[in-house]
Structures are given as structure tokens and as C-alpha cells.
Amino acid sequence: MGIALDEEATAMLEGMIGRLSRHVKREMHLLFGQSTLYDRLDAGLYHVFFGSEETASTRDWLDRYSSWNALDLVYMLLEAVYESAGIDWLEGHAASAVRTDAQLLPLLAAAHPLPDAELHAELLDCARYPEEFKQRTVLLLDSFWTHAFLPERERLAAIGAEGARKYEALFAEEPENAFARVARIDPMLVTKRTRVHVSYISQVCMFFNAAEWNEDACSWMSLGYFNDALxxxxxxxxxxxxxxxxxxxxxxxxxxxxxxxxxxxxxxxxxxxxxxxxxxxxxxxxxxxxxxxxxxxxxxxxxxxxxxxxxxxxxxxxxxxxxx
Missing domain, CATH: 1.10.10.10 (Winged helix-like DNA-binding domain superfamily/Winged helix DNA-binding domain)
Known part of the structure; x- marks a missing residue:
């Protein structure tokens, strides 16, 4: 896109990485991967986040994740990985049945190997021991929140507020241009109340979630802080x-x-x-x-x-x- 991270964001990310233990970084590499797609644990995190309008802070989000059913969390991880790999692993079973069946879930995972054998073995462990998987991820997320995120929270909040003011003015003054060239979505998709997140870490980002699985839930739009630069x-x-x-x-x-x-x-x-x-x-x-x-x-x-x-x-x- 021709846009590089600015110096502050680079320093912020380097600081975050430096404050994390090798164990946490290994766990993050395994459970999140290197892709910018939502194809591992991040897919489940997004589902947990978008599923509630009561999520007002990062801590609320993590607490909501901690209270989620462990087997359901594993199902969301497997579903994201297999969908990314293009593998139909459900064999005709209804998703609602698989995500609640502690015996069927690992059987289906075992029957559908992934190209990455190491990743497949790790996912099988997650499917067989869902409570352990949940404990691992809660520990991982809490460690990242404490050591990486909290030291940057106030600065991120200030930058996000600046971005919010910038985009609020732009959408008010030139709504058609803002939707077309900053959000890159058709405004006709916005059919209900929509909350907007301005991301500084994802400096160029156009993401829209209509929360179609829940008519009562609001939609979410995520915009990068430098979308207007693009x-x-x-x-x-x-x-x-x-x-x-x-x-x-x-x-x-x-x-x-x-x-x-x-x-x-x-x-x-x-x-x-x-x-x-x-x-x-x-x-x-x-x-x-x-x-x-x-x-x-x-x-x-x-x-x-x-x-x-x-x-x-x-x-x-x-x-x-x-x-x-």
C-alpha cells in the first residue's frame, strides 16, 4: 500500500515484544500464526468481542472470554483453521452439534489432517483437552494484557481519540467520500447502529462486521488511523x-x-x-x-x-x- 509504520508505532511494538517472555511469544506464534487473516485464535476472540455490546474495555473483553464455554472456544479455533485451509471437516454434521460434543469434536479433527503436521498435532491436543486449552489461552491473553498492552494503554487511547475526532469530522463533511475511500465499503451495508473502532496498531484497516448472527447486536467498523493517508x-x-x-x-x-x-x-x-x-x-x-x-x-x-x-x-x- 506504500504506507510504512511510523516511528512511534514501531517503537511501541518493539517495546511490547521486548516485555513478553519467550514462552508467551511461542504460544502466540502457535495460536495466532503470522497471517493477517482471522484464521486461528483471533477468529474466536472476534466472535466473543462482537457478540456483546457490553464489551466496553479490553478487560471486559478478556473477562468475557474467560467465562466462555471451553469446548466452544476450541470449536471456533478449529473452524477458523479448517476454513482457512479449505477443508470441509464437519462431514455433514451440524455446527451446533459439533461445538457441544466433547467426543465428536476430536474425532473429526483427527480424521482431517492439515498440511502442517505440527499445527494439526497441537490442534488435536486442544480438541482433546478443551479446559486445558482455555487455561492456556487465558494465561496467554492475561500476560499480553499485563506486560504488553497496559504500558501503552493511555497513549493508544489518546491516539484513538484523535483518530475518532478526525474521522467523525470527515464522515460528517464528506460522507460519500469517507465511505468510498476511507472505509472502502458501501454505505448501504450499514443497516443498523454501528460502533467504530479506530486502530493505531493496524494503521491501515478496513473491516466491517454486520453481526448477522444476532439481529439485536450492533455492527462494528474498524478503521486504521492512517486510512485517510491511503x-x-x-x-x-x-x-x-x-x-x-x-x-x-x-x-x-x-x-x-x-x-x-x-x-x-x-x-x-x-x-x-x-x-x-x-x-x-x-x-x-x-x-x-x-x-x-x-x-x-x-x-x-x-x-x-x-x-x-x-x-x-x-x-x-x-x-x-x-x-x-
Whole structure:
């Protein structure tokens, strides 16, 4: 996407990692993996979070997870992993039956090996010992909350509040643009009350959850703190494309070359370039639209004047877009 983590976020993440034990990091690697998809424990965490409007803080979220049925937590983990792998592991059984059957769940998992044999063996242990799995994950989440999250909580809250104010103003002033280029969703999807989370860690993020399994639950939208920067980058790309198309014509380059030395009126340009007045008008309009030239009046005539600063700015912008 062309957007790198800023220095504060990089330092924050490095600090979080440095405060975690090797055991916790190994457990996180196993249960969360390296993917940005919700394909392991994170899928269950999201389900727990979105399932209640009473979740007002991270601690509420973890307490809600701690009170969840252990077998159901294991089922959500397995379902996410098998769905990500593209494996139909339920063999026609209803999900509602599998997630409550402590004998059937491990049997189905054992019957459907994963390409990653080590991961499959770990998942089988989780399926066979659901209470132990729950204790492991509660310990893992509590350790991350205490050592990694709490030291950054106040700063994250402040940054999130800044982002909330920024997006609140943007959605109020330009709702169509905000939905299309910042949230990247169709506003018609928002059919009920929606809570918005502004993420600083996921600095570019467009996520919408309609909570379709529960008509009474509100929807959730997650936006990255720098989504608007991505929108600006797209606008820069659009402008660069337009600029390069305009200056790709030799006649317009010749026109800019003539205006570099001094201002000219239309008749002069037509004569010097051997073009009709209509053709001059066509080419100058394209350059005016980009702000590369402007119209001035002198001696009762209309002159065209080169905006050298604008040309330099667009050249720099093209360089940034193509090379950065």
C-alpha cells in the first residue's frame, strides 16, 4: 500500500515484544500464526468481542472470554483453521452439534489432517483437552494484557481519540467520500447502529462486521488511523496519472516550453506552433485544468502564463508516487 509504520508505532511494538517472555511469544506464534487473516485464535476472540455490546474495555473483553464455554472456544479455533485451509471437516454434521460434543469434536479433527503436521498435532491436543486449552489461552491473553498492552494503554487511547475526532469530522463533511475511500465499503451495508473502532496498531484497516448472527447486536467498523493517508495516496496516484497523460503529448510539451521563456497570447501560440486557434484552446484547457498554466490579461489581450511552481510540484509528486 506504500504506507510504512511510523516511528512511534514501531517503537511501541518493539517495546511490547521486548516485555513478553519467550514462552508467551511461542504460544502466540502457535495460536495466532503470522497471517493477517482471522484464521486461528483471533477468529474466536472476534466472535466473543462482537457478540456483546457490553464489551466496553479490553478487560471486559478478556473477562468475557474467560467465562466462555471451553469446548466452544476450541470449536471456533478449529473452524477458523479448517476454513482457512479449505477443508470441509464437519462431514455433514451440524455446527451446533459439533461445538457441544466433547467426543465428536476430536474425532473429526483427527480424521482431517492439515498440511502442517505440527499445527494439526497441537490442534488435536486442544480438541482433546478443551479446559486445558482455555487455561492456556487465558494465561496467554492475561500476560499480553499485563506486560504488553497496559504500558501503552493511555497513549493508544489518546491516539484513538484523535483518530475518532478526525474521522467523525470527515464522515460528517464528506460522507460519500469517507465511505468510498476511507472505509472502502458501501454505505448501504450499514443497516443498523454501528460502533467504530479506530486502530493505531493496524494503521491501515478496513473491516466491517454486520453481526448477522444476532439481529439485536450492533455492527462494528474498524478503521486504521492512517486510512485517510491511503486515500490521499490514491488521490496522488490519480493526479499523477492525469499529469503524465497530459504532458505525454509533444504539442503540450512544446507549449510549456514556449511559455517557459515568456507569456504568450493564443494567436502567438497558434502561429508559432502552426496550430489552429481551436487546437490551442483544446491544449491550453487541459493544462489549465491541471493548474500548469493560468490566464492573465495585459494590453487588452488574454495571455497564458506558466506556473513553474505547480509544474515542479507535480513532477515531485509523480516521482514520489512512482519511486517511493
Amino acid at each position: 486515500e490521499r495516496r490514491q488521490a496522488d496516484k490519480d493526479m499523477t496519472e492525469k499529469f503524465l497523460k497530459v504532458i505525454a503529448d509533444k504539442r503540450r510539451l512544446d507549449l510549456l516550453e514556449l511559455l517557459k521563456s515568456r507569456n504568450h497570447y493564443a494567436g502567438e501560440l497558434a502561429q508559432l506552433m502552426a496550430l489552429t486557434p481551436a487546437a490551442i484552446n483544446y491544449h491550453t484547457n487541459l493544462l489549465i485544468d491541471l493548474g500548469l498554466i493560468r490566464i492573465t490579461k495585459a494590453d487588452g489581450r488574454i495571455y497564458y502564463e506558466l506556473d513553474a511552481e505547480k509544474l515542479s510540484s507535480l513532477m515531485d509528486q509523480a516521482k514520489r508516487t512512482l519511486l517511493n
